[in-house]
Amino acid sequence: MSHLTNESEDGMLSKDQTGSPLIDEGNSSGSAGGGIVLKKGPWTSSEDAILVEYVKKHGEGNWNAVQKHSGLFRCGKSCRLRWANHLRPNLKKGAFTAEEERLIIELHAKMGNKWARMAAHLPGRTDNEIKNYWNTRIKRRQRAGLPLYPPEVCFQALQESQQIQNTGGINGGDKVHHDLLQTNSYEIPDVILDGFKANQDAFPYVPDFPNLSTSSMLMKGFGSSQYCGFMAPTMHRQKRVRESPALFPGYNERNGIPLFDQIQDDTGDKIAQSFGLPYPFDPDPTNKDPLPFAGMQGSHALLNGNFSASKPISGPVKLELPSLQYLETDLGGWGTSSSPPPLLESVDAFIQSPPSGTVQLECLSPRNSGLLDALLHEAKTISSGKNHLSDKSANSSTVTPGDLADSCLNMCETEWEDYGDPISPLGHSTTSIFSECTPISASGSSLDEHPPSETFPGCNVKAEPVDQVWTPDGEKETSTQLDFSRPDVLLGSNWIDQSTGGPKDQAMMNDAVASLFSDDFGNNYKNMASGTPTSNQGWGLGCCAWNNLPPVCQMSELP
DNA sequence: AAAGTTATCAACCGCTATTCC
DNA sequence: TGGAATAGCGGTTGATAACTT
Numbered sequence A: 001m002s003h004l005t006n007e008s009e010d011g012m013l014s015k016d017q018t019g020s021p022l023i024d025e026g027n028s029s030g031s032a033g034g035g036i037v038l039k040k041g042p043w044t045s046s047e048d049a050i051l052v053e054y055v056k057k058h059g060e061g062n063w064n065a066v067q068k069h070s071g072l073f074r075c076g077k078s079c080r081l082r083w084a085n086h087l088r089p090n091l092k093k094g095a096f097t098a099e100e101e102r103l104i105i106e107l108h109a110k111m112g113n114k115w116a117r118m119a120a121h122l123p124g125r126t127d128n129e130i131k132n133y134w135n136t137r138i139k140r141r142q143r144a145g146l147p148l149y150p151p152e153v154c155f156q157a158l159q160e161s162q163q164i165q166n167t168g169g170i171n172g173g174d175k176v177h178h179d180l181l182q183t184n185s186y187e188i189p190d191v192i193l194d195g196f197k198a199n200q201d202a203f204p205y206v207p208d209f210p211n212l213s214t215s216s217m218l219m220k221g222f223g224s225s226q227y228c229g230f231m232a233p234t235m236h237r238q239k240r241v242r243e244s245p246a247l248f249p250g251y252n253e254r255n256g257i258p259l260f261d262q263i264q265d266d267t268g269d270k271i272a273q274s275f276g277l278p279y280p281f282d283p284d285p286t287n288k289d290p291l292p293f294a295g296m297q298g299s300h301a302l303l304n305g306n307f308s309a310s311k312p313i314s315g316p317v318k319l320e321l322p323s324l325q326y327l328e329t330d331l332g333g334w335g336t337s338s339s340p341p342p343l344l345e346s347v348d349a350f351i352q353s354p355p356s357g358t359v360q361l362e363c364l365s366p367r368n369s370g371l372l373d374a375l376l377h378e379a380k381t382i383s384s385g386k387n388h389l390s391d392k393s394a395n396s397s398t399v400t401p402g403d404l405a406d407s408c409l410n411m412c413e414t415e416w417e418d419y420g421d422p423i424s425p426l427g428h429s430t431t432s433i434f435s436e437c438t439p440i441s442a443s444g445s446s447l448d449e450h451p452p453s454e455t456f457p458g459c460n461v462k463a464e465p466v467d468q469v470w471t472p473d474g475e476k477e478t479s480t481q482l483d484f485s486r487p488d489v490l491l492g493s494n495w496i497d498q499s500t501g502g503p504k505d506q507a508m509m510n511d512a513v514a515s516l517f518s519d520d521f522g523n524n525y526k527n528m529a530s531g532t533p534t535s536n537q538g539w540g541l542g543c544c545a546w547n548n549l550p551p552v553c554q555m556s557e558l559p
Numbered sequence B: 001a002a003a004g005t006t007a008t009c010a011a012c013c014g015c016t017a018t019t020c021c
Numbered sequence C: 001t002g003g004a005a006t007a008g009c010g011g012t013t014g015a016t017a018a019c020t021t
Helices: A003-010 A015-019 A045-058 A064-070 A076-087 A098-111 A115-120 A127-144 A151-169 A190-200 A214-222 A237-246 A266-274 A291-304 A343-352 A371-385 A387-394 A401-419 A430-436 A472-480 A487-492 A506-516 A519-530
Strands: none
Touching: A045 A064, A045 A076, A064 A076, A076 A127, A098 A115, A098 A127, A098 A151, A115 A127
16 A cells, blocks of 8 residues: 555645655665655554554564555654554543643653653653643643642652651762662762752752763753753743743732732633642641742742751752743743742742843853853863852851852853853853843833832842841751752862862862852842842853842741 | 634654664 | 664644634
């Protein structure tokens, strides 16, 4: 049976087919030899029958042989895909059940875009289905201004992380998720890995730690654009701005009082219902499981630089996100709403949302680079001439905002020059980076843009020094446990270079981290907190110090 | 009713890892 | 050991149905 027959049978000939080139001559996609035109586009029922028959006879695999033996004018790749996604037995068709949806969300929180791995947990479902579902979902939720993950998942993640940390995930006693850490050839001290590993299960997008050297991990794992995921460059600003207020759904932008009818988006409700969540979430502060605020706390802890091991945050580690997902975290999320971001969103928001809520932080990690990309790069530069930060950052608890401000600013100003156009270490031209960082007009020129007055609404934020704000409990917790969500913990660790037995560029890392998280973010955030429009100074490299984020949203004042 | 928009699904493409020779 | 073949994965695109204006 020829493809012509098939086409005539179903009357289907895709656009691709008509223009399909001669596929062959050793094409790796597996066409048959002899210059045969392989068909593309939708499969016909007769083609399906041929393929099914072939697999019955010969079994799966050796897909390139299908064409030869069955006369099917399809490449092996296409045959495999068709079989896997549509023809193989025990495939489930139809919409995902609520349970499946819930599972997908959980799995995605743990695995990221590992569709095939996720599919393994969903019998009868294909990776393609899951992928499509997820991409649709994030679009939907983005449009609805809903967080990508339900608070439940975030809270669970936090709890798991906390539990892991409390049960020895830090000191290497309990190596969690070694299945995800299949190789151990990292040059990273165990203590660091443990810290990350401890969070890996709990925090979405914590990388699987592939076989990476320290530098490569730092260069890619942390800072990679896909992880820092800021606004996708292709997303229309109007859309972003329009959606931003609802990023942290459920809070009145003006007074911080839960206002859940703000998110009575049908889609969102359906989604929430789909995994059994009463969404919008019950924000009852008396709830002993302050779900919705877990992320918030974490995120604000992140911002104010006071971390509690009991309030772990994922840190700016975000892996394996599809590009679309970065749209999810909306520009201005911090600035336009105060409702608690879920874990990831909070982190994203932390990274990407300029304090003013008007700065595009896509500049931080547009493509294949990001925070630690810059960090390492900065470190090199710093170590070559600007090591004055080492001492301060090494002892993170003593670093003051002022200590870092100048340094960071200088760094931000000068390092970019060092990088030089057209390509920055972030994979951006400096020009493009800063152009992309151009703040959205504070006056809200965009059609749907919210006025600045709404940029930092909900929670009553006091821009106060951290040490005046953080609760004693938080300090206790912080003091009793290393918090590996903080880079400065890593700095504080005595890294031993396994090859040399000596210190492992600690100063370099100190500098880099300190510089990376230097004052600009804090300033911007402070301005955000105070409602003062800010510039986007220094955002090009995501400068904010973990210990240098004086402004803090007082948790006690959260709704 | 028509045009525009969005959602969904199916398929392709490029890349990487693995296997085979 | 290196290159080709194969398998698999994730991202993206295109077609079309459904929905909205």
